[in-house]
Amino acid sequence: MPESDGDGNSLLLTDYYQLAMVQAYVEHGLTDVASFELFVRKLPPGRNFLMAAGLEQAVEFLESARFGADEIAWLRGEGRFSEAAVEALANFKFSGDVDALPEGTVFFAHEPILRVTAPLPQAQLVESRLINLIHLQTVIASKAARLVLAARHRPLIDFGLRRAHGAEAALLAARASYLAGFAGTATALAAMRFGIPAVGTMAHSFIQAHASEREAFANFARSRPRQLVLLLDTHDTEAAARTVVALAGELAGEGLRIDGVRLDSGDLAALSRKVRGILDEGGLAGTRIIASGGLDEPEIADLLDGGAPIDSFGVGTSLGTSSDAPALDCAYKLVEYAGLPRRKRSAGKATWPGRKQVFRRYGPEGRIEADRLSTLDSDEEGRPLLVPVMRGGRRVAPLPDLPAIRAHAAAELASLPEALSHRTSGPPLLVEIAPVLERLAREADRRVDTA
Amino acid sequence: MPESDGDGNSLLLTDYYQLAMVQAYVEHGLTDVASFELFVRKLPPGRNFLMAAGLEQAVEFLESARFGADEIAWLRGEGRFSEAAVEALANFKFSGDVDALPEGTVFFAHEPILRVTAPLPQAQLVESRLINLIHLQTVIASKAARLVLAARHRPLIDFGLRRAHGAEAALLAARASYLAGFAGTATALAAMRFGIPAVGTMAHSFIQAHASEREAFANFARSRPRQLVLLLDTHDTEAAARTVVALAGELAGEGLRIDGVRLDSGDLAALSRKVRGILDEGGLAGTRIIASGGLDEPEIADLLDGGAPIDSFGVGTSLGTSSDAPALDCAYKLVEYAGLPRRKRSAGKATWPGRKQVFRRYGPEGRIEADRLSTLDSDEEGRPLLVPVMRGGRRVAPLPDLPAIRAHAAAELASLPEALSHRTSGPPLLVEIAPVLERLAREADRRVDTA
Structure with missing residues (x-):
């Protein structure tokens, strides 16, 4: 050992x-x-x-x-x-x-x-x-319960593994946040051990490794993850949203549906509105918007108070270390x-x-x-x-x-x-x-x- | 498992x-x-x-x-x-x-x-x-290094196990703080695994379990821990210091030396001076004073700036979770x-x-x-x-x-x-x-x- x-x-x-x-x-x-x-x-x-x-x-x-x-x-x-x-x-x-x-x-x-x-x-x-x-x-x-209250009925996902204090902290944080009302965890081992729903999207590195964002999105979609969530903010979020729309028809022809998009940086209130608009105009009204990136209770509450069209939140550091x-x-x-x-x-x-x-x-x-x-x-x-x-x-x-x-x-x-x-x-x-x-x-x- | x-x-x-x-x-x-x-x-x-x-x-x-x-x-x-x-x-x-x-x-x-x-x-x-x-x-x-600078040349001990985020966090916090300049750890398993000096004193419960503080001190001394450190603040710190002095002669007759006393609550600046005075007057000038209890960089620096006669610090939560x-x-x-x-x-x-x-x-x-x-x-x-x-x-x-x-x-x-x-x-x-x-x-x- x-x-x-x-x-x-x-x-x-x-x-x-x-x-x-x-x-x-x-x-x-x-x-x-x-x-x-x-x-x-x-x-x-x-x-x-x-x-x-x-x-x-x-x-x-x-x-x-x-x-x-x-x-x-x-x-x-x-x-x-x-x-x-x-x-x-x-x-x-x-x-x-x-x-x-x-x-x-x-x-x-x-x-x-x-x-x-x-x-x-x-x-x-x-x-x-x-x-x-x-x-x-x-x-x-206790921290997760407060986040659940701040997010009202939106699902919250535990993204805390990388900054949790060690392996046991990450596994038990997944368990503790799920019992307090989180909807799932990104930590695969916690999903297996505790029977918590596993949730995953994609990372910036996946897009960076490709010659273009469109190719990256298409490749990811074609390897058929159970939930298809595309990450928009590697280069330019709005351009990426338009790429998603342009790609959606082609993928639909192959029986592939884009379940969601993720915004991980920038002005989430403004970007979520713009992205929602682009998706809706492009016929993707059913594609959900997931926000992440240093979120804590105040940011989540403010986004929802302001009516940001965000369907779900990934919470990492502020949950996994209860940083406040x-x-x-x-x-x-x-x-x-x-x-x-x-x-x-x-x-x-x-x-x-x-x-x-x-x-x-x-x-x-x-x-x-x-x-x-x-x-x-x-x-x-x-x-x-x-x-x-x-x-x-x-x-x-x-x-x-x-x-x-x-x-x-x-x-x-x-x-x-x-x-x-x-x-x-x-x-x-x-x-x-x-x-x-x-x-x-x-x-x-x-x-x-x-x- | x-x-x-x-x-x-x-x-x-x-x-x-x-x-x-x-x-x-x-x-x-x-x-x-x-x-x-x-x-x-x-x-x-x-x-x-x-x-x-x-x-x-x-x-x-x-x-x-x-x-x-x-x-x-x-x-x-x-x-x-x-x-x-x-x-x-x-x-x-x-x-x-x-x-x-x-x-x-x-x-x-x-x-x-x-x-x-x-x-x-x-x-x-x-x-x-x-x-x-x-x-x-x-x-x-990084946190430990700052504590080491704040404490200048006084030895610091990792007391972080109970509030560290899980077992791995506690073990690796002992390792990380030792490499950054801490003198030892209270976490026994970390001492064994990493070869870090193990340090231990006594807890309030030990004293509470006895009919009197004097009896508790004497019993603890007679079971001959390698370092004999008595905890003074369970009931009344100054009274406990006088008890230590009264007991020291009796213990010396049995070849037992009181290495240190620990203060874990109250006004540590004032109490350390009073206790130092009581110990010195009682012929225990060689008995060290160890302070603990919610200490962080500012408290340690302030105590030393103010000339508090504290020889060593135990640091728990602020180190073990890097709480700031x-x-x-x-x-x-x-x-x-x-x-x-x-x-x-x-x-x-x-x-x-x-x-x-x-x-x-x-x-x-x-x-x-x-x-x-x-x-x-x-x-x-x-x-x-x-x-x-x-x-x-x-x-x-x-x-x-x-x-x-x-x-x-x-x-x-x-x-x-x-x-x-x-x-x-x-x-x-x-x-x-x-x-x-x-x-x-x-x-x-x-x-x-x-x-």
């Missing part, structure tokens, strides 16, 4: 300190049951809701995470781990419980996305990769150990203690009215959002498949309050904190102060 | 349109030799130089890229590829040439980072993953096909035709004075930056190892013009365009216009 490969189920895909802490836990007998909750402290600018994603991959990781024999040998070679600790690591098998938001669920700051309840060393060791997996897809699904908010301020924090609620009080990073549930109340038209964070066993009004996922290291039930997650995500977007569903949107929902949590926090602080 | 895994050498890790274009190239006999160059069109705000990285992984990919049997079966099942095209794909083996900037080289807009010269279908098919690999590490190395500039406007463009220079003229995206070299001239103290972009065979003054890497699908020589790359990168940073090496830096170097390229561009345009 090449060194750059992800090897995503290696337990060595962890922060080094986790190994040191596991050693200390084992040596000092801190192996009681712990609960950790993963949540986002604060939404980044440009986000007023988030969409949970990545649970499927997180559960696969927990089911299969192991140290390889070479990794155990490397740990021994480090010379800083006791044989007891190395043995404990070599025998690792996750035996804990997981509760989580179903993928596609809309959530806000302080709400647990996922809770792990397991012997402390286990729950600690899986932290880094769990965050890595859930964070990535939640970042991308590439990271979330998320944390995986110990909330209970050995039956006692815990929290940290660090400046600006204080957390709510105890195992928690989110209760969501709905108003007219099924829109979210309020979320309340409370203890697990409280009988708050509203729908509890976290559901049981694993017990004793096994799935309690099969997780929803991608089409089901996608349907859930669409329903979640439809449930957003008006102020959050529009692109010029207000601040995120403020999550209510149940009084019982404030009491638990005071109690936890008191125990520390008198320790 | 889990679906989320990178599988970075799969040729199906490509944009779907590459497959359609390869089919058309094969069917229409466009299999002549093509040259593609990968370059950055424009530096993002916040970058006035870039650092090339990722060549080792790019070459590994070209050496081993293949379609798996299941992938070929999937392609057949798609029903849109001819048997001739599928056969060509199944037999793919890269047989071309590569020239590139050595990893760690500083570069600017329009300068080729890498050139692939190969039969057109081959050069086309590898595009998406090549960009994906080179882009990622170049993004991270998570993507580069890079492109892989056909510059020559069948012996003729090519270019595209798209608005704002015009490219320079022909196979190119960068010639760098140096001024006093070995600092970069100017870069000139010209044709491959021109006899411009200055050091040519691109070097031969592969010929006929094989490496011309072993690539430099990571320590050698790191030394080269340090020399490159030392060669930056004064205006670029300071954090309040000026605009990037403007690359000179040799007149011969302007002539080639006019000729290429004329050929298209008369086609």
Whole structure:
């Protein structure tokens, strides 16, 4: 296996300190049951809701995470781990419980996305990769959901592979954007692995390699791609549109239909109008216009507001890296150990203690009215959002498949309050904190102060 | 293999349109030799130089890229590829040439980072993953280089795993930041794979799991991590520093030395001074202070400008996602096909035709004075930056190892013009365009216009 490969189920895909802490836990007998909750402290600018994603991959990781024999040998070679600790690591098998938001669920700051309840060393060791997996897809699904809202009902295609941060990022971005409402992906391997519709057009290099644009278009058409989309902006977009019209009759004679054209640069509002006019006059009213080229939410919304006749958008960098908010301020924090609620009080990073549930109340038209964070066993009004996922290291039930997650995500977007569903949107929902949590926090602080 | 895994050498890790274009190239006999160059069109705000990285992984990919049997079966099942095209794909083996900037080289807009010269279908098919690999590490190395300059001579540690975009992103970010001058990584698997020094401290959860901070510190110390660094900000940073002092004597009796303390939240300038004072008074003048917690270039520079007694920094999110500039406007463009220079003229995206070299001239103290972009065979003054890497699908020589790359990168940073090496830096170097390229561009345009 090449060194750059992800090897995503290696337990060595962890922060080094986790190994040191596991050693200390084992040596000092801190192996009681712990609960950790993963949540986002604060939404980044440009986000007023988030969409949970990545649970499927997180559960696969927990089911299969192991140290390889070479990794155990490397740990021994480090010379800083006791044989007891190395043995404990070599025998690792996750035996804990997981509760989580179903993928596609809309959530806000302080709400647990996922809770792990397991012997402390286990729950600690899986932290880094769990965050890595859930964070990535939640970042991308949250961005994709905003793009879906900005594009209203136009199909969006993931063009993000080349600028995504590595192979796994590209594959999981295709998955996360599809579940959030994208119509397809250009990443072939993601299409194969996840069953996402594959979409492809053509590149400038194809046209440049030919002596003329007309020859390039004709050659591409005659190799009969299932969707025939011709790229117009290699040299002169309007001239290329006229070439398409001139060629259409000839191709029709061979039973070939031009499904669409793509504009990848220039003033897309003006060019899409001119191209639409040329195509319509040329009898190609059914040929769709696809726009791409550095598009993000504002550009898409502006184009549609201005009535640009664009049928579909390809979105690459802004989706694949979530470039306006590439990271979330998320944390995986110990909330209970050995039956006692815990929290940290660090400046600006204080957390709510105890195992928690989110209760969501709905108003007219099924829109979210309020979320309340409370203890697990409280009988708050509203729908509890976290559901049981694993017990004793096994799935309690099969997780929803991608089409089901996608349907859930669409329903979640439809449930957003008006102020959050529009692109010029207000601040995120403020999550209510149940009084019982404030009491638990005071109690936890008191125990520390008198320790 | 889990679906989320990178599988970075799969040729199906490509944009779907590459497959359609390869089919058309094969069917229409466009299999002549093509040259593609990968370059950055424009530096993002916040970058006035870039650092090339990722060549080792790019070459590994070209050496081993293949379609798996299941992938070929999937392609057949798609029903849109001819048997001739599928056969060509199944037999793919890269047989071309590569020239590139050595990893760690500083570069600017329009300068080729890498050139692939190969039969057109081959050069086309590898595009998406090549960009994906080179882009990622170049993004991270460029960010890391700026952090290294901001931190002057203080060691920096990569804490980026949890918020990096997936496993491959985390592993390659550790590599890219180390080559750019970071001192180590917290990502254990990256330490093992790339031989990067592994660094670890402790987490808040370790302290929260104990009844008292003192007990947590003592337990951690007694499990003898090679570097003993205690985390101070779980409850009250100054109180924790006093606990460290109180404990130090007891631990010294057991032969245990406290190497460092870590501050992860709050006013780091004020807290580092107070903690330094407490440690010094307590006889722990040799105990280092490590700061972390959402740090980026401005915070690090400000802390050091203000004289904060911080010895080392852990940098996570801002490094691991290059959060202020998570993507580069890079492109892989056909510059020559069948012996003729090519270019595209798209608005704002015009490219320079022909196979190119960068010639760098140096001024006093070995600092970069100017870069000139010209044709491959021109006899411009200055050091040519691109070097031969592969010929006929094989490496011309072993690539430099990571320590050698790191030394080269340090020399490159030392060669930056004064205006670029300071954090309040000026605009990037403007690359000179040799007149011969302007002539080639006019000729290429004329050929298209008369086609």
